[in-house]
Amino acid sequence: MSDPRAFSEIPLPLFVGDEAVETTPLDPGKLPSYIRDHRQRLRARFLEGGAQAMPDYEMLELVLFRAIPRRDVKPLAHQLIETFGDFNGALSATPDQLAALPGVGEAVIAELKIVEAAAHRLSRAKVLRRQVMSSWGALLDYCHTTMAHRETEQFRVFYLDRKNILIADEQQAEGTVDHVPVYPREVVKRALQLNASALILVHNHPSGDPTPSGADIDMTQQIAAAAATMGITLHDHIIIGKSCEISFRSDGYL
Numbered sequence: 220m221s222d223p224r225a226f227s228e229i230p231l232p233l234f235v236g237d238e239a240v241e242t243t244p245l246d247p248g249k250l251p252s253y254i255r256d257h258r259q260r261l262r263a264r265f266l267e268g269g270a271q272a273m274p275d276y277e278m279l280e281l282v283l284f285r286a287i288p289r290r291d292v293k294p295l296a297h298q299l300i301e302t303f304g305d306f307n308g309a310l311s312a313t314p315d316q317l318a319a320l321p322g323v324g325e326a327v328i329a330e331l332k333i334v335e336a337a338a339h340r341l342s343r344a345k346v347l348r349r350q351v352m353s354s355w356g357a358l359l360d361y362c363h364t365t366m367a368h369r370e371t372e373q374f375r376v377f378y379l380d381r382k383n384i385l386i387a388d389e390q391q392a393e394g395t396v397d398h399v400p401v402y403p404r405e406v407v408k409r410a411l412q413l414n415a416s417a418l419i420l421v422h423n424h425p426s427g428d429p430t431p432s433g434a435d436i437d438m439t440q441q442i443a444a445a446a447a448t449m450g451i452t453l454h455d456h457i458i459i460g461k462s463c464e465i466s467f468r469s470d471g472y473l
Contacts, residue, residue, distance in 0.1 A: 351385050
């Protein structure tokens with residue numbers, strides 16, 4: 220007579236062709252001891268010392284534990300770092316880019332994109348409805364978190380009220396690897412709709428070099444002039460590179 224437990228104990232995939240192979244909670248006792256002990260040590264180090272004490276690949280391992288419960292995820296974590304450069308690069312990679320790597324399926328992609336979305340929401344919450352000048356560092360952190368690893372240019376506008384409190388953060392346009400279309404009239408029109416008194420422009424350079432182009436400077440001057448006619452101040456234009464940024468105000472372009 221067949222064992223009545225046979226079918227119920229067959230591992231079933233959560234996602235077709237994916238890495239996560241169980242629909243029931245993982246029993247740590249079934250893991251090879253070296254994997255179980257390694258995971259416990261990493262979690263303990265994270266809880267005791269935080270992320271600062273951990274290299275990028277170990278942070279990725281912590282994220283991958285949930286997506287891949289029964290395999291050593293260290294090789295995949297290293298592969299992600301080698302392919303995308305660092306922890307932020309791995310989180311910011313597109314689903315198609317991630318899926319091109321062996322061993323990456325829907326579960327891994329979902330976990331990485333969830334962490335990325337959480338980081339974006341957290342950094343945005345630190346600046347929205349806050350006085351911008353007193354939270355300038357948080358604003359730059361938010362810009363780098365959301366834009367530094369993008370492969371195409373994105374143009375955003377921060378709209379401020381009379382007390383320089385950020386009342387809206389909106390994407391105005393998305394472009395190619397070296398160009399994004401910007402329409403000064405639309406920027407000012409939206410500012411009037413929001414009853415904004417000031418603007419901060421932000422866009423990224425996928426090349427990593429934040430040095431403004433002639434087109435960037437011309438566009439900024441056009442928006443500044445259009446805004447001024449309506450009594451709206453352009454405080455700054457920030458260009459985000461891979462690891463640094465340029466402020467038009469600080470660098471004398473405004």
